[in-house]
Amino acid sequence: MGKEESPKTTRRKTRSSVLATPPKNVVEETKASSLHPPTLSDLVLGEQGESLSANDLSSVFPGRCSQILELLRLLGLPNSPMLPIFVYGGTSTGKTSIVVETFRHLKHPFVYSSCLTCYSPPILFESVLNQLFLHPKNAANGYSSAKRCESPSDFIHFLREALFSILGNTKGLSGKVTSKRSGKANGNMIYLVGLIFISSASLDTYYSNMGYVEPIPMYLPDYTQDDLQKIFMRNQANKKLFAFFSGTKIVVFFSALIFCLFVVLRPFCRITRRVDELSPAFSPLFTKYCEPITDLNFVPNKETNQRLYNFFCTHIVPALNETFKVSSQKSPEVEVEVKERKGKGGTRKFGDCEVEQLDFHMPTSAKYLLISAFLASRNPATLDSSLFESTGDSSSQKQKRKLSDKSMEQKETTEQELLLNPGSFPKERLLAIFQCITSVGEGPLDEEEQEYGGLGIQDGNDVLMSDVLLLLFSLCSANFIGSTRYRSTVSEDMAFKSFGLHARFFCFPTNR
Amino acid sequence: MARENQAEKALCLLRSRLCDPNFAFKALSHSDDSNYSKLKFLVSSSITEACNNSILLLGPRGSGKIAVLELVLSDLLQEFPDMISVIRLSGLLHSSDNCAFKEIARQLCVEHQLVFSRMASFDDNSQFMIAMLRECGLAHKTIIFVLDEFDLFALGKQRLLYSLLDAMQSVTSQAVVIGVSSRLDADMLLDKRVRSRFSHRKLLFLPPAYEDIQRLLEHILLLPTDSSFPPDYAIAFNAKLQTILADERFKEIINTYLNLDSTVKHLLRYLFRAVSDMDLESGMLSLENFKTALSNIQRHPKLECIKDCSVLELYILVCMKRLEVKEQNSYNFNAVMKEYKSIHDSVKTADYFARNVCLRAFEHLLQRELIGFADNRGQNQSIEFSPVKLLISSHELHQGMKSYGSCPAILQQLMDRQK
Numbered sequence: 001m002g003k004e005e006s007p008k009t010t011r012r013k014t015r016s017s018v019l020a021t022p023p024k025n026v027v028e029e030t031k032a033s034s035l036h037p038p039t040l041s042d043l044v045l046g047e048q049g050e051s052l053s054a055n056d057l058s059s060v061f062p063g064r065c066s067q068i069l070e071l072l073r074l075l076g077l078p079n080s081p082m083l084p085i086f087v088y089g090g091t092s093t094g095k096t097s098i099v100v101e102t103f104r105h106l107k108h109p110f111v112y113s114s115c116l117t118c119y120s121p122p123i124l125f126e127s128v129l130n131q132l133f134l135h136p137k138n139a140a141n142g143y144s145s146a147k148r149c150e151s152p153s154d155f156i157h158f159l160r161e162a163l164f165s166i167l168g169n170t171k172g173l174s175g176k177v178t179s180k181r182s183g184k185a186n187g188n189m190i191y192l193v194g195l196i197f198i199s200s201a202s203l204d205t206y207y208s209n210m211g212y213v214e215p216i217p218m219y220l221p222d223y224t225q226d227d228l229q230k231i232f233m234r235n236q237a238n239k240k241l242f243a244f245f246s247g248t249k250i251v252v253f254f255s256a257l258i259f260c261l262f263v264v265l266r267p268f269c270r271i272t273r274r275v276d277e278l279s280p281a282f283s284p285l286f287t288k289y290c291e292p293i294t295d296l297n298f299v300p301n302k303e304t305n306q307r308l309y310n311f312f313c314t315h316i317v318p319a320l321n322e323t324f325k326v327s328s329q330k331s332p333e334v335e336v337e338v339k340e341r342k343g344k345g346g347t348r349k350f351g352d353c354e355v356e357q358l359d360f361h362m363p364t365s366a367k368y369l370l371i372s373a374f375l376a377s378r379n380p381a382t383l384d385s386s387l388f389e390s391t392g393d394s395s396s397q398k399q400k401r402k403l404s405d406k407s408m409e410q411k412e413t414t415e416q417e418l419l420l421n422p423g424s425f426p427k428e429r430l431l432a433i434f435q436c437i438t439s440v441g442e443g444p445l446d447e448e449e450q451e452y453g454g455l456g457i458q459d460g461n462d463v464l465m466s467d468v469l470l471l472l473f474s475l476c477s478a479n480f481i482g483s484t485r486y487r488s489t490v491s492e493d494m495a496f497k498s499f500g501l502h503a504r505f506f507c508f509p510t511n512r
Numbered sequence: 513m514a515r516e517n518q519a520e521k522a523l524c525l526l527r528s529r530l531c532d533p534n535f536a537f538k539a540l541s542h543s544d545d546s547n548y549s550k551l552k553f554l555v556s557s558s559i560t561e562a563c564n565n566s567i568l569l570l571g572p573r574g575s576g577k578i579a580v581l582e583l584v585l586s587d588l589l590q591e592f593p594d595m596i597s598v599i600r601l602s603g604l605l606h607s608s609d610n611c612a613f614k615e616i617a618r619q620l621c622v623e624h625q626l627v628f629s630r631m632a633s634f635d636d637n638s639q640f641m642i643a644m645l646r647e648c649g650l651a652h653k654t655i656i657f658v659l660d661e662f663d664l665f666a667l668g669k670q671r672l673l674y675s676l677l678d679a680m681q682s683v684t685s686q687a688v689v690i691g692v693s694s695r696l697d698a699d700m701l702l703d704k705r706v707r708s709r710f711s712h713r714k715l716l717f718l719p720p721a722y723e724d725i726q727r728l729l730e731h732i733l734l735l736p737t738d739s740s741f742p743p744d745y746a747i748a749f750n751a752k753l754q755t756i757l758a759d760e761r762f763k764e765i766i767n768t769y770l771n772l773d774s775t776v777k778h779l780l781r782y783l784f785r786a787v788s789d790m791d792l793e794s795g796m797l798s799l800e801n802f803k804t805a806l807s808n809i810q811r812h813p814k815l816e817c818i819k820d821c822s823v824l825e826l827y828i829l830v831c832m833k834r835l836e837v838k839e840q841n842s843y844n845f846n847a848v849m850k851e852y853k854s855i856h857d858s859v860k861t862a863d864y865f866a867r868n869v870c871l872r873a874f875e876h877l878l879q880r881e882l883i884g885f886a887d888n889r890g891q892n893q894s895i896e897f898s899p900v901k902l903l904i905s906s907h908e909l910h911q912g913m914k915s916y917g918s919c920p921a922i923l924q925q926l927m928d929r930q931k
Contacts, residue, residue, distance in 0.1 A: 070808075073788045080524040081531040083784050090820050090880065153605040153615060201881070202813030210604065211573055211661065211694065214778075216785055217811055222820040224917075270823040270863055272873065321866035422897075479894070 040166055042134055043109030045100065052105040060101065061094055062234070063227030067220055071102055074216060075194070078108070084195040084213055088202050089220030092276040095198045098220070125149040125158075132162035163193065225269045229261055232282065260289050260312065267320055281319060288315050365438075366471050372433040373481050377422035381429060424482075427472075434468065518745050519795030522735055523787065529732055530784040533579040536776055539731035540724055541580060547715050552584045554713070558688050559592055559654045564680040566689040566710050568662065570696050571717025574777030577692045580717070581658065597623045597648070598656045603664025609671045613637035616657075620644050638675060645685035654686040662691035666701035673702070677709035719774040725766070728776065729757060732783065733797070745795065752796050762799060765806055772810075785809050814904050817880050818912025823863055823920060824873045827852060829909060830923050832883065832902050842886060842899040845874055859922055871896065 054072070058065045074085050087095050103110045111131040118124035126145040130137065135146035147158050195215070199206075203217050223231065264285060268278055289312050362370070379387070475481045529535045541548030551567070558565040569577040589596060599619045606612040614630075617637040621628035624644075632640070648655055657676060659665055665673055680687050691698065702710060720728065733753055735746045756762050769782055786805035790797055821829070831851040835843045849867060856864045875895065877883045886899040902909075910927065913919050 074785075076527055076788060077520060077524060080527040082527070083531060083781060151605075151611065153611055156605060157618075200879075202811070202816070204813050205881070209573075209694070214781060216781065216809065219811065219816060221816065271865060271869055272822050272824070272876065273820075274876075277872075321869055323868045323872050482894070 039134070040109055043111060043131065044107055045104040045110070051107075052101070054105065057101060057105050061098055062230035063223055064094060064098060064220070067218065068098060068102065070218055071098065072106075074218065075102070075106070078106075079192070081192050082194040084197065084215035086197045086199065086203050086215035086217045087220065088199045088217065090222050090274070091200055092274055093220045093222055095200075095220055099196055099198060121152070122150050125152075125155040129155070129158050129162055132159070132166055134166070222273050223275065225265055225273075228265055228269065228273065228275070228278065229258075231275060232261055232265075232279070233258065235279075259309075260286075263309075263313070264316060267316060271320065281322070285312075285315060285319055288312070363471075365468070366475060368438055369430075369434055369468065369471050369475060370480055372430055372437055373425075373475070376425040376430050376433055380423070381425070384429070384433065422482075430472075431465075431468065515745075515795055516792055518742060519790070519792045522741065522745075522749065522795065523790055523792070525735070526733065526787045526790075527784065530780050530787060533576065533777060533780065534582055536728060536732060536780060537576045537579040537583060539728050540576070540720060540776075541583060547576075547717055548580050548583060550715060551580060552587065555584060555656065555688055555690075556588060556591070558686070559588070559595060562649075562652055562654075562686050564685060564687050565713075566677065566680070566691070567713040567715065568691045568693065568699055569715050569717060570693055570698060572719070572775060573694045574773070574775035575717040575719055576776055577717050578660065581690065581692065585656070595652070596654050596656060598658060599623075600658045601660065601665075603659070603661030607661075607664045607667065609669070610634050612665075612672045613641065616641050641675075642679050642683060645679050645687060646683045649683065649685040649687075652686065654688060657687060657689045659689065659691045662693040663695045663698045663701055665691075666698065666703075670703045670706050673706045674709075677706060681709055720776060725770070725774075725779070726757070728779070729766075729783075730754075732780075733757075733787075749796060752798075756797065756799050756802070759799060762802060765802055769806060769810070782806070782809055814882070814908050815912050815915065817882055818904070818909065819916055820880070821877070821882070821912075821916075822873065823918070824865060824870065825877055826913065826916070826919065826923055827855075827863060828870065828873055828877060829882065829902070829904075830926050831855065832900070833906060833909060833927065836902065844899050845871065845896045848874070848900075855926065861920070861922055863920070 054068075057068055061068065071085070071087075074082060076082055087099060089095055100110075100112070111128055113124055113127045113131075115124065118127050126147070126149055129135075129149060130146050133146040135141075137143045137145070147154075149155050149158055197215055202219075203215070264282065268281065272278065289308075292308055292311065472481070537548070540546065543549070547569075551569070554565060554567060569581065571577050585596075585598060589598075597620075599616055601612055601615060606615050613634055614632070614637055617632065617640050618628045620626070620641070645655065676687075676689055679685060680689070695701070696716075699707070699710070699712065699714065734750050735741055737743065737746050737750070766779075770779065772778075782805060785808060786801045787797065789801045789804060791801075818826075818829075828848060831848045832843070835847060835851055840847070849870060852864075852870065855861070874883075878885075878895070878900075882902070882904055883900050884903050886901045904912075906927075913924060913927065
């Protein structure tokens, strides 16, 4: 998986680009056949002349030296057979990359199939057979497979055929009928067949009473903090920020970078050590770190380093508490408007706390609906009459419930209280509350709505029921309201955020 | 170096011996009352006396049923050339009757250089099989049917078994049906009609005794002292190996390993792992190889998972443990967050993170299968509200935290306080 930004060296690539056979000649669509027939060497990764030494392999994968050695030992020499190997470990620990790059180093041909892409057995069979028959799926043959293979018994049969053809051809044994059942060729065979399984689950989750040859497990643990430091240093070393510096500044930059990485890695490693989660978190931090450095007047000395460090540290803690930040692109008009509004105070005040604005725009009626859902979830139905009735008289409106209903509800409410789940409510209740709120909310309109020419809801009766239902569906699909049983899944913060000043009108007591 | 070449050659030889189960079982098949001899006697007598026979080979997985069968068949193919044809079926691949008959027809066609048509129907194939049986019987050729995973053929209507065994009785045929299964009660699965036509011969394959294991180890690991290896190297290698085999520690390692599963295949897997670690510079095996192979092959996956967790994930696990100890039977992510917050309020830890970060760590734990949803309803609700439970015991969690490199001391205390 392409986790890091594309590095300068060609060795670390995404899985799909690594496995696509590089076209040796420019193959145009009109050319039906390539200049040379496909051979076994097409299954070998890498160009003819290039070679990857074992040291290069270890340096490409920091912290995986012992695992690479173990893999090489288990694979053994080219002319010795092997038992199946089972490589397992957490996500983005480098399992597939290490196996593929090891084969590139050994210059062994291999066949690769991913069980995510080949999600059903016939697809898996056909993928393996296509690779073994050296059959590319292109426009010339209508993107069809070499052999149509549905059942496992057909697969075994074709597999034998394919191995015969691909291994027999290299030794010129294609004419001979070899030994009957076993499918092995007589004579000197250089290539033997082995299996490697890669999985993120450990071997004990796969046990079943089937007669398979049990593979030898090989474990790739998550990276340690030192390994992560080396990985990120390798990538940052290729950054084009080098262009800004020269001479001694590069040395200073490097040492500062090492220090910066260490300072950042330590707290982040307490949260997660997965490379694919750390790298999107680090790149904005790194750009922030480089902001003062790229200033041409930057002179590296003790004082500026200290200032840089202090400036940087203030950014680390908020970054720790973010999982994913996409900065939205604002249109130029909105930006102008925001600048104007900043003069008036960007955040609204609600009570004592500052309530920030939502990051995205919601139509006002959707906001009303969200608030109604939130209140319906958090308050039991019995409070509705007292809160929403214009007369505010609750005593005459008590409903007598059936005993069985009441006990069921009690059980559900205790369970919900235990799980801190938001309560579920029927659609009619939601709509009733919505009607009440919108009729109440005729009061002083927000500044925002005044600017937009009062597009807010003036009178609840004006809103068509079909529009309200449409809004309800869109909120359900955005997962603000749970869809199997209507319940509000937003937190209090979000509810207040979406409404800002309007929430002042609705300080209903909530149970939790 | 010449030494390295010898070492490489020795390594290749050992690996190919270990990957080939037939080699290992040759050593165990010398005595007269071994399964090998009995099977060979049965099949060869039915060939020479031109009669039909059926037998079941039963035993746990990896005890050498197919290996011994292959040894017998290869010997017989040499003894009686052109008088035997072998048809191999597997219950995993050919359990449906259509598939099985097609495969029989295909193999018979290949055997006798006939043209096989894939379009033949089920009836065509079954009639072809019966016709071939008759013809081969008249020509005094024995057809040996090997049915691997025999218990899978006994599911369903057992049409294949019935037609095979029926044909053997009614048609002038010479056939031997050898069923191989790891279920020791495979013959109980047979239908009444099928069972009446089946001769109740069974050969039981059991894991080898301790002395046999010793002999097996020597047979596999000692280098041959003939001319394929330079004599001084082979003699030195064998001497070193004998000292290792006699060592008490080695015997302990082997016993520990075989306590789990004492079949030969299991042992071969372990030996492969040990042998592939052989040091190519010295060209000798050492006790260290065997020790590290044991720890590499016997893994503790949950412990490894816990060691891979980050500190935040450990906090979540400890919070869940505490909730369980407080006898709160069902709890969800929100409850865990409450507990997390209360821990932070009572002890000012440095590891207090925002809710979304904790949710992501929670999802990681779900992926690693250290925690799981308590019921299937959880699939419809979002992750925060579905009840969850721990999938590891408190002992495993304790052990994991002890072997964790930089586990914060507060976590250990929190776990212990509840105990």
